[in-house]
Amino acid sequence: MSKVAVIGAGSWGTALSIVLADNGCEVAIYARRQEQVDEINHQHTNHRYLPDITLPANIVAYPSYRQVLEGAQYVLIALPTAAIRTALREMVKELDHCPLLIHSSKGLEPDTYKRVSEMIAEEVPESKRRGIVVLSGPSHAEEVSRRSPTTVVVAAPELKQAEEVQDLFINQHFRVYTNTDMLGVEIGGALKNIIALGAGLSDGLGYGDNAKAALMTRGLTEIARLGVQMGAHPLTFAGLAGVGDLIVTCTSRHSRNWRCGYAIGQGKPLNEVLQSMGMVVEGVRTTKAAYQIAQDKKVEMPITKELYHVLFEGKSPRQAVDDLMGRGRTHEMESRFFDDFNRYF
Ligand SMILES: NC(=O)c1ccc[n+]([C@@H]2O[C@H](COP(=O)([O-])OP(=O)(O)OC[C@H]3O[C@@H](n4cnc5c(N)ncnc54)[C@H](O)[C@@H]3O)[C@@H](O)[C@H]2O)c1
Ligand SMILES: O=P(O)(O)OC[C@H](O)CO
Secondary structure (H helix, E strand, O other): OOEEEEEOOOHHHHHHHHHHHHOOOEEEEEOOOHHHHHHHHHHOOOOOOOOOOOOOOOEEEEOOHHHHHOOOOEEEEOOOHHHHHHHHHHHHHOOOOOOEEEEOOOOOOOOOOOOHHHHHHHHOOHHHOOEEEEEEOOOOHHHHOOOOOEEEEEEOOOHHHHHHHHHHHOOOOEEEEEEOOHHHHHHHHHHHHHHHHHHHHHHHHOOOHHHHHHHHHHHHHHHHHHHHHHOOOHHHHHOHHHHHHHHHHHHOOOOHHHHHHHHHHOOOOHHHHHHHHOOOOHHHHHHHHHHHHHHHHOOOOHHHHHHHHHHHHOOOHHHHHHHHHOOOOOOOOOHHHHHHHHHHO
């Protein structure tokens, strides 16, 4: 029986713990607050994050990294991206062996704009990690915890390690695919949150399905444009971590990013919205990061740019939509994309 240490007792860490527990793993989950540890261990619930869900008894919570990590063959990181580097620094002090590290967070580090796997590679010495794998795709914790059919993708530069994680998670309700394009999977997962904010904002303004379909389609184009420029495989964005996650996040009532965008579209100030959510909304910081990366790399990302102006410079959302609609004429198919496709095929 494998032991998995799960770092992060929020919605996603808990939902993935249920998948692992269903698969017979011993799951040790790290929670910072003693009352949450007690709730998980004695009531078998995590009410704040997954109301009405009963947790399997083989999920045990601990308030210390040492206890969680002891003997774990796998460490699953399910934290808000902004908390990961600090958490890794604490965790690594207590790590005395060499597990496979899996992360499932969808964002870029504030200020450095690094991917999560890059942070892990910097903070966890090679002697303390067997490899790094990302798990991503269209998957809301609320549905995974109810064992509703879900598909995800796990990616690692070494296919064998992705397959090992596929074996760990796959079951009748949770179908896992593999990919070796870790960069593309991380970029797709992080940047779809920007477009989901935009889709929520459009709905909040009262625009219709045409507007949302436009945002999703052209949003995917700009995600792929940046991703390919950074070195991703173009077809990754046609997969679960690309269009798949974009669909679920832009259309689901569960999405925190969509809900945040919706409230802003309805005229609520960003700070007020974030405070009232009580859960992480990765797309806000990721908008800033992607905007800066696009500027540095001279990649055109019009939706991201307008959203950046709305979120951080007080631009009116309606004006942002008008400016997007009034852009110069362009061809749908970019010759640059054809060049990139030719490089791969
Ligand atoms: N919720 C989902 O449906 C879902 C699905 C796929 C991916 N994700 C991604 O998973 C990541 C985590 O999201 P979530 O939904 O679980 O967030 P959440 O807000 O539900 O929970 C975050 C948890 O992290 C804990 N935490 C914060 N800082 C910490 C620190 N320094 N050390 C230890 N614990 C800390 C919080 O106490 C909380 O328990 C995000 O990147 C998100 O995009 C979420
Ligand atoms: O609720 P969101 O918007 O953070 O999205 C959660 C997942 O990333 C959906 O796949």
